[in-house]
Amino acid sequence: MADDIFVTRPYLPPLDEFKDLLGRIWDTGVLTNCGPYHQELEEKLCEYLNVPHISLFNNGTIALVVALRALGVKGEVITTPYSFVATSHAILWTDCTPVFVDVEPGSLNLGPSQIEVAITENTAAILPVHCYGHPADVDAIDAIGAKYGIPVIYDAAHAFGVECHCGSVLTHGDLSVLSFHATKVFNTFEGGAIVCKTPEMKRYIDQLKNFGHHGETSVIETGINGKMSEINAAFGLLQLGYVDDAIAKRAAIDERYRAELVDLPGFYCLGDTGQTRQNYAYFPVRIGAEFPMSRDALYYYMKERGVHPRRYFYPLISEFPMYRNLSSADSVRFPNAATAAEEILCLPIYPDLDDASVTRIITMLRDAAASRV
Structure with missing residues (x-):
């Protein structure tokens, strides 16, 4: 651990x-x-x-x-x-x-x-x-x-x-x-x-x-x-007093991920939505059908090797017991959200995540993409 x-x-x-x-x-x-x-x-x-x-x-x-x-x-x-x-x-x-x-x-x-x-x-x-x-x-x-x-x-x-x-x-x-x-x-x-x-x-x-x-x-x-x-x-x-420095460190990690993972098949880094200033709070990626393994398979593959991404947000809120009976809770009504819940994986990102750890994560993902599992 x-x-x-x-x-x-x-x-x-x-x-x-x-x-x-x-x-x-x-x-x-x-x-x-x-x-x-x-x-x-x-x-x-x-x-x-x-x-x-x-x-x-x-x-x-x-x-x-x-x-x-x-x-x-x-x-x-x-x-x-x-x-x-x-x-x-x-x-x-x-x-x-x-x-x-x-x-x-x-x-x-x-x-x-x-x-x-x-x-x-x-x-x-x-x-x-x-x-x-x-x-x-x-x-x-x-x-x-x-x-x-x-x-x-x-x-x-x-x-x-x-x-x-x-x-x-x-x-x-x-x-x-x-x-x-x-x-x-x-x-x-x-x-x-x-x-x-x-x-x-x-x-x-x-x-x-x-x-x-x-x-x-x-x-x-x-x-x-x-x-x-x-x-x-x-x-x-x-x-x-430290938040600007923390955001800058997050931005550097975001930049490395995007630069070094861009060529992986079926691996899509989410873009921004037109903001003029970002905070790099998360690094979500979408695992598509062209990737050699499913999102969940990649999630467990990484966890077994000591890296713990998160499936934010899975399952959908509408699938929890207190919401299932609502008339609006049927996932057929929101195919985009349902697909995202099955495909999005958030990679580690925080100010103290050092270069060696980022390299370890990138190498692990490239190995998974090459099906060296």
């Missing part, structure tokens, strides 16, 4: 620098309740991400739940079956019903035409995902939301720092939700955030994440405890 390579590994800044921040927390005795580090991280993230307002959370799933609640979503929510299950779980937690529609074959993001066809009088929101950090068709999706008066909430868990044709992808829709989980490009151990456009919405979101408190003696909402701790916020502040 010591020599095993996993699909990702949390980025950790220098421990001594974190100890200094912890010392200040010990000095103040402030551990939570939107303390000074929490407030500073919100300010710094607004500057770094070029967004108007951001509200920190203890994790991205709670942030998704609160985002739906903040917009008063009640009814059906159009979303993707090709994502991590938290996307749809948040819909169930708010007593809403997911309606799954197909993704586009290239981007693996929700197709605008599929969204519009699925809209009914019961549609209460649209919840797309920027899959692998590749922006969805935000202009078209936002236009659909405006046309029908339906709020759009983007699950931007993969899209930290990503920019599209008009700047930060996080400024699209009514709200965007980030994850700062340990495996993400930017992490706070556990954490998340909601990006919004107005100070009024930020105040409301902040009330919802703090039990619904309005001042010291009044509770005006059925809120939740979604606050990020001072320890997580301090870690985030430290991480922010």
